[in-house]
Amino acid sequence: MINKIRSADQRRVTLLTGIGDRWRALTKWQQALGLAAFVAILYYLPLLGIPGLTWLRTDSIQGGNNWAGVLFVCAIYVLVAIGLNVVVGLAGLLDLGYIGFFAIGAYSVALFGSVNSPVVKWIQQEFNLPPTWAVTWAICLFIAIVLTMISGVLLGWPTLRLRGDYLAIVTLGFGEIIRIVARNATGLTNGPVGISAIPGPEGAPSPDNKVFGLIDAKPWYWLAITFVLIMVFLVRRLEHSRVGRAWLAVREDEDAAAVMGVYPFKFKLWAFAIGAALGGLSGFLFGSRNAFIDPTQFNANLSILFVAMVVVGGSGNMIGVSLGAVLLAYLPERFRDFADYRWLVFGLAMVLVMILRPQGLVPSRRRARELSDRAAEAEEVPARV
Amino acid sequence: MHFDELIGHLGQHTVDGLSKGAIYALIALGYTLVYGVLRLINFAHSEVFMVGTFAVLILWNQLGVENNPPVGQAILFLVLGLIVAAVASGGTALALERVAYRPLRRKNAPPLIFLITAIGLSLVFVELFGQVLPKLLGGVLPDVFGRPRQIVGMPTIIEQKTLFTIGNTGITNIQLIVFVAAVAMMALLDWFINRTRYGRGVRAVAQNPETAALMGVNQERVIMLIFVLGGIMAGAAALLWSMRFGFTQNSIGFVLGLKAFTAAVLGGIGNLRGALLGGLFLGIVEVYGATLFASNWEDVIAFVVLIVVLMFRPTGLLGESLGRARA
Numbered sequence: 001m002i003n004k005i006r007s008a009d010q011r012r013v014t015l016l017t018g019i020g021d022r023w024r025a026l027t028k029w030q031q032a033l034g035l036a037a038f039v040a041i042l043y044y045l046p047l048l049g050i051p052g053l054t055w056l057r058t059d060s061i062q063g064g065n066n067w068a069g070v071l072f073v074c075a076i077y078v079l080v081a082i083g084l085n086v087v088v089g090l091a092g093l094l095d096l097g098y099i100g101f102f103a104i105g106a107y108s109v110a111l112f113g114s115v116n117s118p119v120v121k122w123i124q125q126e127f128n129l130p131p132t133w134a135v136t137w138a139i140c141l142f143i144a145i146v147l148t149m150i151s152g153v154l155l156g157w158p159t160l161r162l163r164g165d166y167l168a169i170v171t172l173g174f175g176e177i178i179r180i181v182a183r184n185a186t187g188l189t190n191g192p193v194g195i196s197a198i199p200g201p202e203g204a205p206s207p208d209n210k211v212f213g214l215i216d217a218k219p220w221y222w223l224a225i226t227f228v229l230i231m232v233f234l235v236r237r238l239e240h241s242r243v244g245r246a247w248l249a250v251r252e253d254e255d256a257a258a259v260m261g262v263y264p265f266k267f268k269l270w271a272f273a274i275g276a277a278l279g280g281l282s283g284f285l286f287g288s289r290n291a292f293i294d295p296t297q298f299n300a301n302l303s304i305l306f307v308a309m310v311v312v313g314g315s316g317n318m319i320g321v322s323l324g325a326v327l328l329a330y331l332p333e334r335f336r337d338f339a340d341y342r343w344l345v346f347g348l349a350m351v352l353v354m355i356l357r358p359q360g361l362v363p364s365r366r367r368a369r370e371l372s373d374r375a376a377e378a379e380e381v382p383a384r385v
Numbered sequence: 386m387h388f389d390e391l392i393g394h395l396g397q398h399t400v401d402g403l404s405k406g407a408i409y410a411l412i413a414l415g416y417t418l419v420y421g422v423l424r425l426i427n428f429a430h431s432e433v434f435m436v437g438t439f440a441v442l443i444l445w446n447q448l449g450v451e452n453n454p455p456v457g458q459a460i461l462f463l464v465l466g467l468i469v470a471a472v473a474s475g476g477t478a479l480a481l482e483r484v485a486y487r488p489l490r491r492k493n494a495p496p497l498i499f500l501i502t503a504i505g506l507s508l509v510f511v512e513l514f515g516q517v518l519p520k521l522l523g524g525v526l527p528d529v530f531g532r533p534r535q536i537v538g539m540p541t542i543i544e545q546k547t548l549f550t551i552g553n554t555g556i557t558n559i560q561l562i563v564f565v566a567a568v569a570m571m572a573l574l575d576w577f578i579n580r581t582r583y584g585r586g587v588r589a590v591a592q593n594p595e596t597a598a599l600m601g602v603n604q605e606r607v608i609m610l611i612f613v614l615g616g617i618m619a620g621a622a623a624l625l626w627s628m629r630f631g632f633t634q635n636s637i638g639f640v641l642g643l644k645a646f647t648a649a650v651l652g653g654i655g656n657l658r659g660a661l662l663g664g665l666f667l668g669i670v671e672v673y674g675a676t677l678f679a680s681n682w683e684d685v686i687a688f689v690v691l692i693v694v695l696m697f698r699p700t701g702l703l704g705e706s707l708g709r710a711r712a
Contacts, residue, residue, distance in 0.1 A: 092497070094500060158692065159692065159695070162695055162696075164497055165425075165426045165497070168497070168500055169426065170692055170695060172643065173687075173688035173691055174688075176643075176688060177685050177688050180684055180685050181685070183681070184682060301508075304504055307501065307504070308505070341512070341516060341517070343508055343512045343516075344512035344513065344516060344517060346508065347507070347509035347512060348505070348509055350501060350502065351485060351505040354489070354494075354498050354502040358498050371495075375493060378491065378492055378493030
C-alpha cells in the first residue's frame with residue numbers, strides 16, 4: 001500500500017519538475033502571456049459555465065454552497081497561506097496561533113467600522129458625532145494592517161528568542177488568548193454576542209448597496225482575488241530580495257546566518273510582522289464579507305487548518321501553499337459526504353505528508369534538498385536518535 | 386479584583402489548586418519523559434489522556450455502574466478503571482510512537498516536522514472519538530457515543546463530602562484521594578526511573594544516546610518504555626479526572642494538554658520532580674488567578690504563566706535534568 005503511494009508520488013514528482021522546467025524554458029513574453037491567461041481564468045471562475053467543467057462548481061451538488069462564496073473563502077485562505085508561508089516556509093518559525101492575527105484583522109474592521117461596536121459608540125459620545133458615524137472601510141483596512149503588524153511584533157519580541165518548538169506552543173497560547181479576550185472583554189468586543197453591521201467597501205450592509213451586497217458573492221471574490229494577486233506579487237519580490245535570502249539563511253542555519261552578518265532576530269521579527277499583516281488582511285476581508293463576527297469563529301482548530309494548508313501544499317513554495325489552501329477549503333464544500341470527516345482527513349493528511357513527503361505536494365526545491373540531506377546524514381550515522 | 390475573597394479563603398483556594406494541579410502533574414510527566422529522552426514535544430499526549438477517559442467511561446458503562454455504589458464495589462471499579470485506562474492510554478502512546486515518530490526518527494527529520502505530525506495526530510484522535518466512533522458505535526454504546534462531539538457524563542463513584550475542616554478550609558474526600566493517588570503514582574515512577582535497571586537505561590539514553598548504545602542499552606526499547614510510562618501516567622490522570630469531574634468529551638485534551646505542558650515547562654521539562662512541582666504550582670496559580678479576576682479568565686492565566694516562564698526562566702524551576710545538560 002505504502003509502496004503504491006510512493007510510486008504514484010514519484011510519477012507526480014517527475015510530472016511537476018517537468019512542468020517547472022518547461023515553464024522556465026519559455027521566453028519572457030510567453031511567460032507573461034501564460035500568466036495573463038491564468039489571471040483571466042481566475043477572474044472568470046465565479047461565472048464558470050463551460051459544459052464539462054460545471055461539475056467543479058459547489059452548487060452543482062444538492063445543498064451545495066454558493067459557488068462564488070466558496071471561491072471567496074478559498075481566496076482569503078490563500079491569503080492566509082501566503083502570509084503563514086512567510087513565517088513557516090521562509091523563516092522556518094512554526095506559528096500555531098495564526099488565527100489570532102486573522103481575528104485581530106476581523107475585529108479591527110468590526111470595532112472601528114460598525115455602528116454597533118462599543119468602540120465606535122464611545123468615539124461618538126466623546127466627540128459628539130451623529131449615531132450613524134463610523135470609520136470608513138478603507139481606513140479600517142489601514143487600521144487592520146497596522147494593528148496586526150503591531151500585534152505580530154508584540155508577540156514576536158519576547159518569544160522569538162525561544163527554541164522553535166517552544167515558540168510553536170507559545171503562539172498556540174497566543175491564539176487562544178485572543179479568542180478568550182474577544183469572548184470575555186464584553187465592554188470592548190460585545191463578547192459572545194458578537195458585532196453586526198460590519199461595513200464593506202460601500203459602507204454598512206444595506207439593501208441599497210449596488211455591488212457589495214450580502215447575497216451576491218462575486219464582487220467579494222473579485223475583490224479578494226485582487227488582493228491575493230497584489231500580495232503574491234509583493235511577497236514574491238520580498239522573497240527574492242535581501243530580506244528573503246536572509247529568511248532562508250536563518251531557516252536553514254541560524255548560527256551560520258548570524259556569523260555571516262544576518263541578525264536572525266531582526267529578520268524573524270520582520271517575518272512575523274509581515275505574516276501577521278497578511279493574516280490580518282485576510283481576517284479583515286472575512287469580517288467585512290460576513291458582516292457579523294463573534295469569538296466562536298476563531299477557534300484553535302482553524303490555526304491548525306492554516307498550518308495544514310502550508311505543510312500539505314509545500315512550505316516555502318507559494319504555488320504549493322496556495323494549492324494547499326484551495327484544496328483544503330474547496331474539497332469539503334464540493335464533496336459534502338466528506339465534510340463531516342474533514343478534520344479527520346486534514347489531520348491524516350498532515351501526518352501522512354510529514355511521514356512520507358515532508359516537503360509537501362509542490363515542494364520548494366531548496367527545502368526538499370535540505371530535507372534529503374538530513375535523511376542522508378541519518379543513514380550515515382544510524383545510531384543517532 | 387477580589388482580594389478579600391482570595392485572602393479570606395486562601396487555605397480553601399490552595400487546597401482546590403493542589404488537587405487540580407495533581408492531575409496536571411500526572412499528565413505533565415508524559416511530556417517530560419518523552420522530552421527528556423527524545424527532546425520532542427509529544428503534542429498528541431493530550432489525546433492519550435483523552436483516550437484514557439473514554440476507556441474508563443466505556444468500562445463503567447459496560448459494568449453498569451450506578452451512582453454512589455457501596456464502598457467495596459467503588460474500590461473495585463476504581464482499580465479496574467485504573468487498569469483499563471492505563472492499558473488504553475499506554476497502548477495509544479505506544480501506537481503513536483510506532484506509527485508516527487519512529488519513521489520520522491529514521492529520517493532524522495527536523496524537530497518541527499515531529500511537532501506538525503504530532504498536531505496532525507492529535508486532530509485525528511479528536512475526530513476519531515468525536516465523529517468516527519460515534520458513527521460506528523453509536524448504536525452499540527449509545528450512552529457513550531450516542532451524540533457526536535458531546536460532553537458525556539459518568540456515574541459518581543464516590544460521593545463528595547468534606548472529610549475535615551481546618552479553620553475555614555474544608556478538605557473533601559475526593560480532593561484527598563486525587564492528591565494522594567497522584568503523588569503515589571509519581572513516587573512510583575520516580576523510584577522506577579532512579580532505582581531500577583530499566584530506569585537506568587532511560588537515564589543513560591537521555592544523557593547520551595550514542596554512549597548508551599555502546600554500553601548495550603537498547604535504544605528503541607527505552608523509547609517504547611518512556612512512551613508507555615507516560616501513557617500509564619496519563620491513564621491514571623484519566624481515572625482521577627473521571628472520578629473527580631465525572632465527564633469527558635472528545636476535545637477535553639486540548640486545553641488540559643496545554644496546561645500540563647505548561648506545568649512540565651514550569652518545573653523544568655525533562656525533570657520528573659519538576660513536573661510535580663510545576664503541576665501543583667500551576668494549579669494553585671490558576672485557582673488564585675480565577676478568584677482574583679473571574680473564572681472565565683482561567684485559561685488565559687495558564688498561557689500567560691507559560692509565556693512568562695519561557696521568557697525569564699526557560700529551564701523551569703528545577704532545571705532540565707533527566708537529559709543531558711543543555712545550552
